[in-house]
Amino acid sequence: MTDIERAGEAERFSILRLSRESKDGIEKMVARERPFTIILNDNELVTLLSSPVELKYLAVGFLYSEGLIQSRDDIKKVTVDDQRGVARVETVNPTEIEEGVVFKRIISSGCGRGASFYSAADTVIEKVDSSMELSVDEVFILVAQFQRRSELYAATGAVHSAALCDHKDILIFSEDIGRHNAIDKIFGRCLLDNIPAKNRIIVTSGRITSEIMHKVAKRGIPVLISVSAPTDLAVKTADVLGITLVASVRGKKMDIYTGNERIVTDGTSGQRAVG
Amino acid sequence: MTDIERAGEAERFSILRLSRESKDGIEKMVARERPFTIILNDNELVTLLSSPVELKYLAVGFLYSEGLIQSRDDIKKVTVDDQRGVARVETVNPTEIEEGVVFKRIISSGCGRGASFYSAADTVIEKVDSSMELSVDEVFILVAQFQRRSELYAATGAVHSAALCDHKDILIFSEDIGRHNAIDKIFGRCLLDNIPAKNRIIVTSGRITSEIMHKVAKRGIPVLISVSAPTDLAVKTADVLGITLVASVRGKKMDIYTGNERIVTDGTSGQRAVG
Numbered sequence: 281m282t283d284i285e286r287a288g289e290a291e292r293f294s295i296l297r298l299s300r301e302s303k304d305g306i307e308k309m310v311a312r313e314r315p316f317t318i319i320l321n322d323n324e325l326v327t328l329l330s331s332p333v334e335l336k337y338l339a340v341g342f343l344y345s346e347g348l349i350q351s352r353d354d355i356k357k358v359t360v361d362d363q364r365g366v367a368r369v370e371t372v373n374p375t376e377i378e379e380g381v382v383f384k385r386i387i388s389s390g391c392g393r394g395a396s397f398y399s400a401a402d403t404v405i406e407k408v409d410s411s412m413e414l415s416v417d418e419v420f421i422l423v424a425q426f427q428r429r430s431e432l433y434a435a436t437g438a439v440h441s442a443a444l445c446d447h448k449d450i451l452i453f454s455e456d457i458g459r460h461n462a463i464d465k466i467f468g469r470c471l472l473d474n475i476p477a478k479n480r481i482i483v484t485s486g487r488i489t490s491e492i493m494h495k496v497a498k499r500g501i502p503v504l505i506s507v508s509a510p511t512d513l514a515v516k517t518a519d520v521l522g523i524t525l526v527a528s529v530r531g532k533k534m535d536i537y538t539g540n541e542r543i544v545t546d547g548t549s550g551q552r553a554v555g
Numbered sequence: 556m557t558d559i560e561r562a563g564e565a566e567r568f569s570i571l572r573l574s575r576e577s578k579d580g581i582e583k584m585v586a587r588e589r590p591f592t593i594i595l596n597d598n599e600l601v602t603l604l605s606s607p608v609e610l611k612y613l614a615v616g617f618l619y620s621e622g623l624i625q626s627r628d629d630i631k632k633v634t635v636d637d638q639r640g641v642a643r644v645e646t647v648n649p650t651e652i653e654e655g656v657v658f659k660r661i662i663s664s665g666c667g668r669g670a671s672f673y674s675a676a677d678t679v680i681e682k683v684d685s686s687m688e689l690s691v692d693e694v695f696i697l698v699a700q701f702q703r704r705s706e707l708y709a710a711t712g713a714v715h716s717a718a719l720c721d722h723k724d725i726l727i728f729s730e731d732i733g734r735h736n737a738i739d740k741i742f743g744r745c746l747l748d749n750i751p752a753k754n755r756i757i758v759t760s761g762r763i764t765s766e767i768m769h770k771v772a773k774r775g776i777p778v779l780i781s782v783s784a785p786t787d788l789a790v791k792t793a794d795v796l797g798i799t800l801v802a803s804v805r806g807k808k809m810d811i812y813t814g815n816e817r818i819v820t821d822g823t824s825g826q827r828a829v830g
Contacts, residue, residue, distance in 0.1 A: 313786035437784030509712030511588035
């Protein structure tokens with residue numbers, strides 16, 4: 281049994297592999313997908329389909345990303361039933377937080393669909409102010425590390441990865457069948473474990489939509505690196521919010537869509553922001 | 556100007572391409588992402604982020620997939636304002652259709668998040684009964700055609716494609732920044748233009764989650780072909796619903812997860828279901 285099977289993230293299936301010439305029964309690892317329900321102050325808020333790991337982080341990160349909690353201090357209690365796939369979150373000030381939740385709903389589609397609740401908290405996002413610099417080499421090294429860590433993707437092909445990094449190392453790494461979930465798990469963990477996210481870097485395997493951009497901007501991330509491509513709204517959002525968007529990092533090249541002043545090409549980065 | 560630019564699906568951006576040795580200003584095509592609001596019987600139902608084309612099909616396909624309409628006969632009127640990204644759909648029997656919409660919400664994550672409303676219509680899905688057969692060669696030929704048609708993906712890297720096919724040709728092809736949207740556009744077009752979907756094949760670029768599986772099962776699709784991988788719930792759903800799931804079709808091989816009796820390996824398919 282492999283680590284990802286032990287962790288419950290994947291399961292072995294017997295399948296048939298066909299080519300024009302051959303027909304083989306083989307075993308293949310398949311990523312697990314489970315419903316996960318978040319109950320906020322006794323109200324069933326949402327059911328996510330996700331990889332059944334790090335559910336506590338996912339619950340908290342989702343609530344934060346949707347503007348339903350602003351900080352760790354808003355949380356009174358979080359309990360997770362891993363077996364049933366249910367998290368109960370109690371907040372310090374229930375009435376205030378739930379206001380506005382049912383007003384409007386946006387479903388975004390980078391790939392699947394994302395659902396967000398509009399709330400006052402989402403309408404004000406500050407421009408990210410950071411003097412962070414990163415060299416081209418450092419970007420390549422981070423992405424290489426990131427791809428080595430993506431074990432579940434390597435085994436199943438059906439998940440996305442996300443990582444919180446400083447300019448040379450991965451600090452937190454998450455995988456999920458949802459690219460939003462993978463990032464929410466990271467920010468949920470930052471919140472619960474008091475790990476600073478501000479002035480860090482996010483690396484992701486997923487295509488970048490405007491929603492992902494807003495998500496990282498809210499956490500003060502100055503550099504977003506993706507192996508995939510962005511949409512036009514994501515590029516425009518990055519530009520407005522002062523985020524460096526490095527995308528399509530593959531092989532020996534990368535494309536800098538916005539904020540290229542943070543990417544230095546002389547091999548070593550100069551001054552760096554303090555985490 | 557290219558076709559995809561003219562169609563408003565993509566836009567040219569000036570970006571910086573870096574490698575360890577070089578630094579070039581280049582132009583790159585970026586997929587457009589726009590909010591699209593569906594107003595059902597004067598109630599703002601949802602805002603999707605999507606590629607701003609085929610919005611009429613997307614509106615109708617979304618309503619069908621979510622169980623809010625059952626057939627073309629349920630639709631009284633559809634008007635789309637392409638500029639503002641708004642569709643107004645009036646149904647024959649508004650009160651009946653809106654019942655249950657606000658009860659429960661599920662957000663699924665194949666990649667982004669999908670949002671579905673539970674409704675009575677979704678709880679009963681019949682097993683797909685079809686004697687369709689398809690040869691290994693036919694699968695490879697369909698996928699090759701599919702990849703040639705994926706122009707927006709080829710240009711931008713930020714969209715998904717879906718196609719409705721018979722055993723030798725693509726009948727309808729759609730692209731969208733959301734893999735759910737791409738499939739909804741196809742089924743929306745089938746509904747509006749009276750194109751039979753039953754006993755056809757769906758080819759998709761996206762990873763397969765349980766939600767995608769339910770979506771195609773509702774339309775009586777016996778064979779789902781994906782270039783990507785499925786989750787365990789998708790495989791189990793395909794098995795229960797009698798759908799042939801062909802995934803990870805790449806290069807010269809394909810993996811048959813369920814329903815391998817429909818894939819014949821002698822080069823030519825025998826009897827075929829009538830569309």
